[in-house]
Amino acid sequence: MVTIEHASAYADDPQRAAEHLAALCGGTAAPFHPLPGGWMCMFGGGAFLELYPRTARLVSREGDVAFAELQPAATGAGAHFNLKVDRTRAELERICDERGLKHGWRAWAGFLDVWLDDGLLVELVCSG
16 A cells, blocks of 8 residues: 655645645645745645645755756646545535635546646545
8 A cells, every 4th residue: 555645736826726725625734845935735644735836846956855946837737636535525515616716526536626726636535
């Protein structure tokens, strides 16, 4: 069995995306201090998702990980995540509607597609 403890993705507005994800998953949004403009959503138990501005990239510097400027900025929605959450479909759809998030039920797959912004998709597997 593999457990992903954390992952990272680009967001158009990392703070807003982290806050949306925290509201949907019952997590906590906070600045990601190693990267100015970066935010994260902490899920509990040590798991979290880092959200980077589209102008940042990871680089290897003298055997360590660092951030560098990325020009031109990254575009698109290549990375996405499938998360199992302890909320019903109705609860998630209500939160999406309250926050103005685009969402749709993917019946054949059994999860809710939620766009945290125009370039960041999260698939939410509901508890009921």
